Amino acid sequence: MTTTENTDSEALARVRAKRGYVLPVHELLDEVDPEILSRYDALASELLFADEPRALELKTRYLVLVGVATATKGDPDGIIHFARRAVAHGASRREVLEAIALAGLPAGMPAIEEATQVLHRVFDES
Structure with a gap:
């Protein structure tokens, strides 16, 4: 089942x-197979939003x-x-x-430089 701009699959609608909201990754997975989207969403939801206490707070x-x-x-939208x-x-x-600065240790300064290109979209627009 593929999706169009006007019609969500049941998985995408959920x-x-x-x-x-939906992200481009949700739309892509839905187009490949709505079941894959459902499983991805279940994993992400469990890791991020599970009701039981986690060692790390949501922030x-x-x-x-x-x-x-x-x-x-290469993931400015994710940042x-x-x-x-x-x-x-x-x-x-x-x-x-x-x-962001800590990410520079394993990834190098170019990663930080790329991130600074999108930071204004987080702080200047809010």
């Missing part, structure tokens, strides 16, 4: 209803994802999305910047 989980998105380079989510859950600008 993601949209649960999160209030910290998003800060980790900011660092990973920075270190993997923006995760940074906005971290801020929405109480992270300060400095905490987001530190998550």
